[in-house]
Amino acid sequence: MRKNIFKITISLVVLSSLLVFISHIDLKAVLKEVTNIGWNLLWIIVITGLAYVLATAGWQNCFIEKPKRTSLWQLFCIRHIGETIGLFNPTSIIGGDYIKTVLLKPTGTSEQEILNSVLISRFLTIITQFSLFGISGFWFLMSSFNQNIPKQLLAVLWILVITFFCIPLIIFIILKKSKELQVASTLSWKALRKLSIRIQTILNAVLTFHQNQPCKCYRAYFYFFLHWTVGALELFLILYFSGITIPIILSQFMDMGIIIIKSFGAFIPAQIGVEEFGNKILLTSAGIYTVQIWLIIALIRRSRQVFWIAFGFLAYFGIKKGGILS
Template identity: 35%
Template structure:
């Protein structure tokens, strides 16, 4: 949020982000609902709404980009640098086919939307979504400006996001280590990064129930861990951790939002105080 965001305490930002991510997990609208809530929870700061929206969107874009970069790097390390991992190429091939199918679906959807614009229905939708498209164009322009004026901060943010993914994979590595599987950190991170792709594909399912478990089973088999007790135990432990943070996030929401009260109006806009 640039210089305007400096008054926002890091501790408060942590809880805003966590609550937003919690809603994104349990809500069928996924990241749309989560990002909207983040903007809502930052409403009482003296920051322009467009700046807040741009920052939240930029955070999500960086998160997705660094995930793809991390997945690419860890895949190269897994297959090229450390051949002793002995991947199950059959299962890995299935996983890659699933990922390819997702990419193909997105590509075909984009082509369909482009063709839809030329139809009468497309023209009707264009008129109905004119304001929304204007907001998206405004946010896109703001993102470009943000990039040119805050390159150093963006680079630092990318570094922290890469660290975020690595530390997230550390959880799975510890679980596999405690189960005595002998899997190292590189294959554990490969599994974790790949499972996130499955979770993204099933984002419309609350908490990605079933999707994450299937991803765990498939990707653990890809690195040679086919025992049922391995993926079941890993899934249960990760779900337990997730449930704890979801409950904590829901409780935190009422504390954060309860401190923000609308006291007056200025130029037709609500003015909030903590």
């Protein structure tokens, strides 16, 4: 009974968020841009698909033992279903990650192993994003493109880039020398206490995995880093197809910046309006002031998003029909 209520609740939340997402899209404008870009849109879908495959490979390496009867393709579908639900669910990635654990239960893998793999993969996804932002940020700050940034903001950007670059290095040094934390919290505020315990649980999972499976940990880190690197090519291709050629590493810096801005709006279903704002800020910083380009990028990305959302729903029904899900 509880399981059915949970499924109905999740479905209603996702469907209502999906309706909000659709209502905020100018479908005519999206179709117009899709027509203009033509078959080049396939390259964008292929690039994002490859990025998702790399992220799946990263997640696969976060398991101590690979889930039985689960191929990379099936794991790809399960991950994508979770990411799709996370996009629309107001609880964002937390809800999406929980769905992944639910979908993997029928494979026979222990619930704790699944949960740990999800926590570790999310952790590595974040710090590899920091790494790429730091590396590409150093290039941006040393290049002529930084002339478009006011001096006051340039100083702030230097601090941010150095901080983001150093965080992963410091984390791995700590992981190598630390001992397992005692999961507890003395904080009086319930919300902060829960957050503190959750963070400690994640750190313990990562700590144990890094110390017991260092090769798998660094291999997963490598795949997630490639995931961000390849995924950022989407922005490069959209600009290229629109007649604007920029260095690939600049597109990676811009894309990482946009994603970081989007993370602040994670509670908004599908980050409506947040991605467009991020596009505007980062394109302006690179000296691209044309309003039309901002709109083209937003519309093409929305069309790509619609494709992968549809794939996510089809993947769910496909996996269910295949008997992997109970």
